Amino acid sequence: MAVLPDHVLSYLQENISGRLSPACFYVDAHGKLLSWSGVVDAYPLPGLEAGRAVDEFIPLVVGLNEIDFPLVFPLVGLAEDVVVNVHVLPRKAGGLYVLLLDAMDEYNSRQVYQQKTNEVQLLNARLKKVLRQLEKTQLELEQKRAEAEEASRLKSRFIAGMSHEFRTPLTSIMGYTEMLQRGMLDSSQLNVASQSIASGAQHLMSLIDNILDQARFAAGEMALHNAPVDLVAVVNDMQAMFAPLAEQKGLNLELLSTLPEPCWVEADGMRLRQLLINLCSNAVKYTDSGLVMLTCAYTEGQFVFAVKDTGPGIAEHEQQFIFNEFHRIPSQSAKSGAGLGLAISQQILEMMGGGLTLQSSLGWGAEFTLSVPVSSLSRRAETSRAGTALVPVERTVKVLVAEDNPDVVQLFELFLQSAGYDVLVAKTGQQAVDLVLQHVPDLVLMDMSMPVLDGYTAVQQLRAKGFDSPILALTASPAPQDKARALEVGCNSYLLKPIAMDELLSKVSEYLCVEAKNG
């Protein structure tokens, strides 16, 4: 290659020196600065001195002691507003040449471009993130909408189902009632009518209980109340309760028990009965011929109760859904029911720490087995007074019924009068207070929800005025807090509507310490 003319070289040298401010440093093999040349003053190199370690004022050479070929480090920022291109070349005698060339102009032009590019990319990343969050939110909203639609669909189906469930027993109740009112029934028909009315009412009560239980579970208000329970009595009750219906359908209902007699345990007796009733009721309801077999055992703290039937069975693909609330097996939907019994049973069992299993195949019946942990009690629990035989009252006992519903008043009057009680009636809380103070009855049945003055306030006033005879609260609210409130204001006990005659008279006699007449 031909050598450039001297005046061109001189021109280039002048321009490069003027624009790039070259500064060259000579470094020996031990990293000591030997000397320097060029525009050294253009760079911040405090303490520049021959013989010192070069990395003390040019730290970028750290780690570059031995190189075999030239290295270029573009755009190296040494300090604020000082950016250089660094060339490091090996010296033949060992050591390095370090050449600094000013690169501030290049840096400035590239920095502006790079700044914009990076800012745009960062904004894009943020935008993508926002879009992802929007998509996620949209998906969540869609899921919530689908859940709301499903809930609405279930609710509609439930209301439609309930309408049917309520109307069917109401048809027989209303029909027979009308015939009774018109005096159209002879003595044998009266028996059929009363049985039908009682069974229809019982069915309605069971529906209401199931719906309320489900609502309590949904609100997280369901609680267990453990007390001594005789398992033998519970399972015998099941047989007694379902034997008439089984007989009516021509079914054999058998009980196989290995329980020791008696078998006292600590459990929530009401919920335990509810579980067993749900299983027995389903078995008898869905079995048209053959057998319903109840087996029970108590071993190692577990009460196991199984109900096996010869009904239609449950197809395998249906078995995963039958514990869902409101679920009805399509082929069996003609049978009455709200689709809540098994769902509630499972939830109760979960609370009890137990479980419910199913073995079934289509056409071969079904067997539901529940197991629940219950602690055995060595002592016999006190027998409830509910079963005490009732005999006629031997003296006049005054009972005041405070109730605003005239039908209920009339019914209670009939119940109590038939047992030989003298009955006073108040239609408001205020009237109740006035009558009690005037006649001083032996016992008060107080409806807690009445006009003018409610039952709670009336009881408070009576207790404040020194009335100390028993007051039994009457209420349609099963909420535990209402029961607690009634006891708190001074009631002795609590009766939940609807109340059967036996239950009412038993409770009244219990608190009067007299034996009442069993009408």
Place this chain on the structure above:
Amino acid sequence: MISKKICMVGDFGVGKSSTVARYVKNAFSDKYQTTVGVKIDTKEVSLADDTELKMVLWDIAGTDNLKQMNTNYLRGASGYLLVADGTRAETLETALALKKQIEAVAGNIPFVGLLNKADLVDDWEIPDSQYEGLLVRSWDFYKTSALDGDNIERAFLALAHKVMG
């Protein structure tokens, strides 16, 4: 005094320059300033065994691939800080990919990982399980914040001890 070259490596915008500014000058600016090329700073530290160490910090412009970077910048490095932005999960993937590329160029030199911007809790994208997965591999990874200085000093000191062997 011993001098060691330490490189700051990671995607752009993860906070490498802010981390250096917090460590060297105890300063922070929330204005984003892109690094072009490389910016050199130094920090002298006294280690537990009384060794005086000058760390020459090469704050290299952010990149998601070494091919776009002048690998001469890594020449002579004794260790590096691998920085990711905890509010952009993809920058951790980038950092781990860069780690592999660095190992191919510079060998298995010591490193310490930073998941930066830990102060932005609401925007954090790295799940704890993923973070724990990094630690399980016996890698030093710190959740750091250049804004409030959390774990910055600790991470640099950890690397200082590593490069001193």
